[in-house]
Amino acid sequence: MVEPSGTVQGLIYRPFMAWVNARFGFGCRLVERTPIHVSSRQVRPGQVLIASVSPEIRDPATPEPCRGGHLVLVHAVHGGVVRFHNPSGYTHNSDSATLPMRVFQRFHADRGILITRPS
Numbered sequence: 001m002v003e004p005s006g007t008v009q010g011l012i013y014r015p016f017m018a019w020v021n022a023r024f025g026f027g028c029r030l031v032e033r034t035p036i037h038v039s040s041r042q043v044r045p046g047q048v049l050i051a052s053v054s055p056e057i058r059d060p061a062t063p064e065p066c067r068g069g070h071l072v073l074v075h076a077v078h079g080g081v082v083r084f085h086n087p088s089g090y091t092h093n094s095d096s097a098t099l100p101m102r103v104f105q106r107f108h109a110d111r112g113i114l115i116t117r118p119s
Helices: 013-024 036-042 101-107
Strands: 027-032 047-053 070-078 081-085 097-100 108-116
Touching: 013 027, 013 108, 036 047, 036 070, 036 101, 036 108, 081 101, 097 101, 101 108
Parallel strands: none
Antiparallel strands: 027 108, 047 070, 047 108, 070 081, 081 097
């Protein structure tokens, strides 16, 4: 949402999904009220998840983090480990960060967008 001052306040999912589909041909599906252990089952080659997480995910030791307010790209899930790109992560872990699913869930807002490449 863009404020009158020009400041961006979050991503409005449905218009973004329509734009991604129209502009790039990617399929999008909104995921709401769904824990990461369920939504991550859809992550596989050709399909990724833009997940809403707390920006505190940069420091997994944060006790009682808030949930949501930041987006990461989940690109792989194997053996209970979530691998994701965090564009504002620390240099050593921004491109391909990993967290155990139970830790990732602490930061996850139970919402996101599944994106599938065009066929």
